[in-house]
Amino acid sequence: MELIHEGKYAAEVEIEFHYSDESWSPTMSANDAKKLDAVRSALRRNDIPEAAKYARLFELKPISA
Known part of the structure; x- marks a missing residue:
């Protein structure tokens, strides 16, 4: 597994x-x-459907402290 x-x-x-x-x-x-x-x-092209063919995707959101 690679992130x-x-x-x-x-x-x-x-x-x-x-x-x-x-x-x-x-x-x-x-x-x-x-x-x-x-x-x-x-991912650099924001082509989510293409990236999803090969990986499990996550959207990162900032957390305010």
């Missing part, structure tokens, strides 16, 4: 990390990286 924050939105994107004994561990697949980029790009 992305973009403007007034947050997105919870399901990705799979791959663990190994190599120094670059953990890694993710190229498809998962593209999914993260697609969600981030869609």
Whole structure:
């Protein structure tokens, strides 16, 4: 699971990390990286339906103290 924050939105994107004994561990697949980029790009354009194809979305609202 990866969280992305973009403007007034947050997105919870399901990705799979791959663990190994190599120094670059953990890694993710190229498809998962593209999914993260697609969600981030869609949120920047305020294209909520597109981002929702890949993620669970949240709208962030400030809380006054």
